[in-house]
Amino acid sequence: MGILEGKRILVTGLTAESSIAFHITRIAQAEGAQVVVSNYGRAMKVAERAIQRLDVVPELIELDVTNEEHLESLKDTLKEKLGGLDGVVHSIAYSNPRKTMGGAFLTSDWDDVAVAFQVSSYSLVALTRACQPIMGPGSSVVGLTFDGSVSWPAYDWMGVAKSALEAISRYVSRYMGQFGIRSNLVAAGPVNTLSKKSIPGMESFDAQWQQVAPLGWNPDDHEPPAKAVVALLSDWFPKTTGDIIYVDGGMHATGA
Secondary structure, three states: OOOOOOOEEEEEOOOOOOOHHHHHHHHHHHOOOEEEEEEOOOHHHHHHHHHOOOOOOOEEEEOOOOOHHHHHHHHHHHHHHHOOEEEEEEOOOOOOHHHHOOOOHHHOOHHHHHHHHHHHHHHHHHHHHHHHHHEEEEEEEEEEEOOOOOOOOOOHHHHHHHHHHHHHHHHHHHHHHHHOOEEEEEEEOOOOOHHHHOOOOOOHHHHHHHHHOOOOOOOOOOHHHHHHHHHHHOOOOOOOOOOEEEEOOOHHHOOO
């Protein structure tokens, strides 16, 4: 029996096979979960191709976390497809890489920054609020971050958005605790995804991680952060909430 046996999970932001969300879905299914995945717009076609490579093809729904109609109907959609919900994976982030990253920090306009905050940060509470009516005690919300406690070259406003996401997760844990719902984040090292490839200068992180991280780091290995997310979705962390689990080879704990 897998650690997610009988669990009903929503995994957002699944795009290509290189997305961490894809591997979360694969491992969650192997551990016994029934999974529904989401994306929206043009990314739906990419996601549709990717999920065909899974042993069990999950249902794909369209969900734009900035669309109030999508959020309002989400609980009914998931109740129809799953009967209820035991876990939510927030694997959503967006910021225009040419206007808010790659050294553009001081020249970014508020309109572009606001989009990054709404999609990458505020969406955690919006998504949790939308799903809470069909989630019972013991349910778990898990998001993905990239260490927001320090500044990183090239990451710029997305780094700030991740810092906000980390704070929001702590507040989600505070206010969702009354319903028995946990909220935690996994801080992954730099994994090769479509998003990472679009950020100017992010490829320089790979050599840095490999040299400094005590356990080393393989940017093509998506399993470590995906397994951590699945573990937090399970009942094995029943009293852990508002926390950040680092899956970065130990980089965050190493001064030099």
